[in-house]
Amino acid sequence: MTLHLCSLLVFSLPQALQSSTIDSITASSPLVQNQTLVSSSQIFELGFFTPKGSAKQYVGIWYKKMTPSRVVWVANREKPLGHTDQSASLTIGEDGNLKLLDGRQNTVWSTNVMAKSNYSEALLSDFGNFVLQDRNENIMWESFDEPTDTLLPNMKIGVNVKKGKKLNLTSWKGEDDPSLGSFVMGVTLETPPQLFTWNGSSPYWRSGQWDKTKFIGIPNMTNTYYDLQQDNVQGTSYYYLNNYNNSIFGYTFISSKGSVKSVYWTNGWLTYWKAPAPTNPCEIYGICGPFGVCNPFSSPMCRCLKGFKPRSDEEWNRGNWTRGCLRKMELNCQKSASAAASTTVEKDMFWQMRQIKLPDSADHLLIDNVEGCQSWCLENCSCLAFSYVNAIGCMAWSKDLLDTQQFSMGGEDLFIRLADASAGVPTRTKLIISLSTISGIILFGAGISVCGLSKWRGKFRKMTIPRLFTSEELLRDTAWKDQMKEDDTSNLVVYDFNSIRLATDNFNVENKLGQGGFGPVYKGKLNDGKEIAAKRLSSSSSQGIAEFKNEILLISKLQHRNLVRLLGCCIEEEEKILVYEYLPNKSLDTFLFDSKEKEKLSWSVRFHIIQGVARGLLYLHHDSCLRVIHRDLKVSNILLDEKMNSKISDFGLSRMFEGTQVLVNTHKVVGTLGYLSPEYAMGGIFSEKSDVYSFGILLLEIISGKKNTSSDYPGQHLNLLAYAWHLWCEDKVLDLMDEGIADAFLVSEVMRCIQLGLLCTQDHATDRPNMLAVVLMLNGESNLSQPKQPTYTFSRSLAHEVPSQEESIRSMNTITITTVEGR
Numbered sequence: 146m147t148l149h150l151c152s153l154l155v156f157s158l159p160q161a162l163q164s165s166t167i168d169s170i171t172a173s174s175p176l177v178q179n180q181t182l183v184s185s186s187q188i189f190e191l192g193f194f195t196p197k198g199s200a201k202q203y204v205g206i207w208y209k210k211m212t213p214s215r216v217v218w219v220a221n222r223e224k225p226l227g228h229t230d231q232s233a234s235l236t237i238g239e240d241g242n243l244k245l246l247d248g249r250q251n252t253v254w255s256t257n258v259m260a261k262s263n264y265s266e267a268l269l270s271d272f273g274n275f276v277l278q279d280r281n282e283n284i285m286w287e288s289f290d291e292p293t294d295t296l297l298p299n300m301k302i303g304v305n306v307k308k309g310k311k312l313n314l315t316s317w318k319g320e321d322d323p324s325l326g327s328f329v330m331g332v333t334l335e336t337p338p339q340l341f342t343w344n345g346s347s348p349y350w351r352s353g354q355w356d357k358t359k360f361i362g363i364p365n366m367t368n369t370y371y372d373l374q375q376d377n378v379q380g381t382s383y384y385y386l387n388n389y390n391n392s393i394f395g396y397t398f399i400s401s402k403g404s405v406k407s408v409y410w411t412n413g414w415l416t417y418w419k420a421p422a423p424t425n426p427c428e429i430y431g432i433c434g435p436f437g438v439c440n441p442f443s444s445p446m447c448r449c450l451k452g453f454k455p456r457s458d459e460e461w462n463r464g465n466w467t468r469g470c471l472r473k474m475e476l477n478c479q480k481s482a483s484a485a486a487s488t489t490v491e492k493d494m495f496w497q498m499r500q501i502k503l504p505d506s507a508d509h510l511l512i513d514n515v516e517g518c519q520s521w522c523l524e525n526c527s528c529l530a531f532s533y534v535n536a537i538g539c540m541a542w543s544k545d546l547l548d549t550q551q552f553s554m555g556g557e558d559l560f561i562r563l564a565d566a567s568a569g570v571p572t573r574t575k576l577i578i579s580l581s582t583i584s585g586i587i588l589f590g591a592g593i594s595v596c597g598l599s600k601w602r603g604k605f606r607k608m609t610i611p612r613l614f615t616s617e618e619l620l621r622d623t624a625w626k627d628q629m630k631e632d633d634t635s636n637l638v639v640y641d642f643n644s645i646r647l648a649t650d651n652f653n654v655e656n657k658l659g660q661g662g663f664g665p666v667y668k669g670k671l672n673d674g675k676e677i678a679a680k681r682l683s684s685s686s687s688q689g690i691a692e693f694k695n696e697i698l699l700i701s702k703l704q705h706r707n708l709v710r711l712l713g714c715c716i717e718e719e720e721k722i723l724v725y726e727y728l729p730n731k732s733l734d735t736f737l738f739d740s741k742e743k744e745k746l747s748w749s750v751r752f753h754i755i756q757g758v759a760r761g762l763l764y765l766h767h768d769s770c771l772r773v774i775h776r777d778l779k780v781s782n783i784l785l786d787e788k789m790n791s792k793i794s795d796f797g798l799s800r801m802f803e804g805t806q807v808l809v810n811t812h813k814v815v816g817t818l819g820y821l822s823p824e825y826a827m828g829g830i831f832s833e834k835s836d837v838y839s840f841g842i843l844l845l846e847i848i849s850g851k852k853n854t855s856s857d858y859p860g861q862h863l864n865l866l867a868y869a870w871h872l873w874c875e876d877k878v879l880d881l882m883d884e885g886i887a888d889a890f891l892v893s894e895v896m897r898c899i900q901l902g903l904l905c906t907q908d909h910a911t912d913r914p915n916m917l918a919v920v921l922m923l924n925g926e927s928n929l930s931q932p933k934q935p936t937y938t939f940s941r942s943l944a945h946e947v948p949s950q951e952e953s954i955r956s957m958n959t960i961t962i963t964t965v966e967g968r
């Protein structure tokens with residue numbers, strides 16, 4: 146019974162919702178009530194539906210196979226049909242428009258476009274777009290142009306000023322009522338753009354400014370599949386999830402209570418992001434009023450900015466912060482404007498605040514350095530604050546500073562203009578501070594962060610981490626080369642481009658070892674006979690060279706026997722090449738996924754490889770002074786030396802690209818499908834636990850000799866992980882083992898690895914072990930806990946119907962373990 150239940154939960158296919166399906170609507174074949182229109186690959190379905198507890202009927206779109214499914218689009222949200230209307234139909238009218246007719250043939254809803262042809266046909270695409278097209282497949286109308294409350298992958302929300310088009314999401318009025326609710330989500334046209342939700346006409350939540358890869362007001366967000374494209378010439382700003390491969394099933398929607406949620410499908414619907422976060426009242430727009438700053442960890446959470454005081458102490462102390470704060474002392478520039486020109490007046494100062502969600506309503510200035518940004522602000526008396534964010538540039542504020550938040554991680558520096566010298570630091574000092582924080586971002590940024598400040602300080606001297614450069618130095622190439630020479634711990638060689646070109650025979654295709662995420666890799670032989678692997682980074686931009694150099698110096702410090710050694714680099718004009726040690730046995734995938742080569746991978750070799758990867762990763766995460774998150778761990782990034790020792794390659798690169806934005810345009814997504822943890826793939830929220838997830842997938846791949854993303858698994862299994870879980874439930878995990886493994890193996894060792902693979906790939910990052918625990922478990926020095934079903938949300942939503950199912954799975958798995966170990 147429990148066995149059956151277990152597999153049923155993970156792989157249950159949806160029950161047929163309607164009796165028959167059609168694949169297009171034409172004048173001669175309308176959609177009637179017991180039919181649905183399905184997309185060609187059966188991903189989406191359109192039909193009549195009645196919300197639970199409602200007496201009204203609507204036409205909507207939902208995911209066909211992924212149940213329980215939510216309606217993602219509604220045609221007639223303001224014009225429902227009666228619940229009892231059995232003869233309504235969706236058809237093509239004489240004017241070529243789609244029409245929803247009620248039982249008495251009245252038009253309830255219509256697409257209302259000028260049809261230019263005498264023939265129309267309506268189809269549902271595999272992206273969930275309901276399209277009305279003419280004979281020549283010209284699109285006359287599409288549902289993606291009329292969003293309801295849900296943003297599907299490949300659909301856009303935003304503005305087009307020229308066409309006067311606003312694509313906003315509008316919430317349902319209630320959970321059972323699709324009519325227009327009061328919450329709206331959209332993109333602003335300002336530069337840089339922001340994502341907003343409004344309650345009626347008042348802002349309710351704000352993402353913060355878009356820095357071309359992420360919103361800076363969401364501190365732990367990084368690159369995702371989501372993109373925001375602004376074109377100031379066309380007057381457009383669009384936010385969308387780029388998913389042309391249709392490999393992601395998910396959506397973002399605004400709930401009837403005003404919260405934005407992003408969900409995606411991994412054997413169940415998983416909510417990976419919510420805004421405003423229910424636990425953080427500071428995310429409610431402007432909660433502390435003008436010139437207030439919100440910190441969820443302080444009590445009271447609202448304070449006035451430095452140099453400001455509550456407009457009304459009495460209101461403020463009651464916790465009514467809406468009217469915010471007032472300036473304590475008039476600005477010097479305001480005084481000087483009123484004073485006689487001859488009197489000398491002191492200059493204003495700037496007060497620096499760190500880790501801030503920058504206020505709303507910034508003006509973007511075309512000034513590309515901090516000093517310029519500061520002096521512009523100082524010269525213009527209406528400038529109240531400024532901030533310089535590398536990926537955005539100079540921003541200045543002339544309106545009330547609203548919706549400012551103090552973060553405990555991430556965030557930006559905000560400089561507030563004040564009159565009082567004692568409140569601020571003199572201008573000169575501050576410039577230095579701001580410069581160092583900008584360089585500091587490279588170090589403290591998301592990919593590489595320093596492992597605890599005190600530890601870092603302690604190791605700083607020993608490790609001689611290269612000093613970071615100031616902006617003047619960045620302009621001079623020699624400074625960097627000198628630093629390389631000076632810096633005795635890094636034996637990094639700076640190659641000239643010609644020697645690399647000769648070594649690789651002018652980047653001959655014959656010498657190509659592979660194509661990595663950041664560019665092709667070539668084998669080469671230097672003049673002295675030394676063999677190298679040269680990674681030629683694909684880049685069209687020369688931006689960020691200096692940061693790039695700093696990153697190379699940092700990465701060259703990472704040395705471990707399970708990491709590929711960086712020997713040197715070459716940077717000349719557009720060319721950026723990293724030179725690595727050459728490993729004759731190439732990468733793990735050339736063995737693992739090749740029916741012949743895989744014979745060389747006996748179980749003991751595989752286990753040795755697994756242990757090596759685990760130790761390399763442990764070093765990156767915990768032991769090296771810099772905490773490095775790999776972010777693209779996969780079989781093809783594991784190289785093997787002649788003794789089949791595994792070495793991780795490409796570490797630090799994703800960080801490098803994020804920091805420098807070199808590849809922003811070409812490589813939006815860092816990471817590889819199939820290895821991305823739920824929270825990273827969809828939310829861009831990553832941590833070392835995202836690497837642990839990739840490691841878990843890798844582990845299962847090494848054991849099974851199959852790719853996670855291939856689809857040839859017995860039964861209905863979507864991927865390797867689902868298949869592994871299925872076998873785990875059925876007490877047949879050893880079936881997962883690659884048939885190519887010929888040698889003897891310890892059952893308990895294989896079992897341990899599979900269990901560990903499942904633990905590492907838990908949906909929730911907190912359920913995954915860290916690499917230290919992983920290494921201990923691999924070596925059998927620590928006990929393994931029981932993995933949970935990798936479909937957390939799904940099992941929870943079913944929990945109402947099937948009480949205590951988690952209990953039964955858990956106990957069943959305990960039995961599994963004991964039986965196998967007893968064999």
Ligand SMILES: *[C@@H]1O[C@H](CO)[C@@H](O)[C@H](O)[C@H]1NC(C)=O
Pocket residue numbers: 164165177178179
């Ligand atoms: C359902 O569709 C079939 C044709 O597929 C039709 O014969 C039948 O009358 C329909 N039933 C209702 C209740 O509309």
Ligand SMILES: *[C@@H]1O[C@H](CO)[C@@H](O)[C@H](O)[C@H]1NC(C)=O
Pocket residue numbers: 263264
């Ligand atoms: C529709 O237009 C096509 C050419 O545009 C013509 O050949 C066809 O006869 C027209 N059909 C009707 C029913 O008017």
Ligand SMILES: *[C@@H]1O[C@H](CO)[C@@H](O)[C@H](O)[C@H]1NC(C)=O
Pocket residue numbers: 303304311312313329330331332333334343345
């Ligand atoms: C739609 O979004 C725009 C910004 O893109 C916003 O200005 C507008 O108020 C929104 N529409 C509604 C009805 O709230």
Ligand SMILES: *[C@@H]1O[C@H](CO)[C@@H](O)[C@H](O)[C@H]1NC(C)=O
Pocket residue numbers: 327344345402403
């Ligand atoms: C949205 O606005 C309405 C009316 O202005 C108000 O009653 C409601 O509490 C607001 N909702 C939230 C979640 O702030």
Ligand SMILES: *[C@@H]1O[C@H](CO)[C@@H](O)[C@H](O)[C@H]1NC(C)=O
Pocket residue numbers: 365422425824830831832
């Ligand atoms: C990201 O930040 C939000 C709140 O700011 C927090 O709730 C969430 O746990 C964080 N996620 C990660 C992975 O750190």
Ligand SMILES: *[C@@H]1O[C@H](CO)[C@@H](O)[C@H](O)[C@H]1NC(C)=O
Pocket residue numbers: 389390392818
């Ligand atoms: C999408 O498909 C193309 C070719 O079909 C491939 O090159 C690309 O890597 C795929 N992207 C993702 C994210 O899978």
Ligand SMILES: *[C@@H]1O[C@H](CO)[C@@H](O)[C@H](O)[C@H]1NC(C)=O
Pocket residue numbers: 460465466467468
């Ligand atoms: C807060 O103060 C404002 C302005 O004085 C007032 O209009 C509002 O009703 C107050 N809100 C509460 C909850 O007391």
Ligand SMILES: *[C@@H]1O[C@H](CO)[C@@H](O)[C@H](O)[C@H]1NC(C)=O
Pocket residue numbers: 508525526527528543
């Ligand atoms: C000062 O700043 C305001 C607001 O940004 C702007 O409108 C004005 O043109 C600026 N004045 C000068 C002299 O730059």
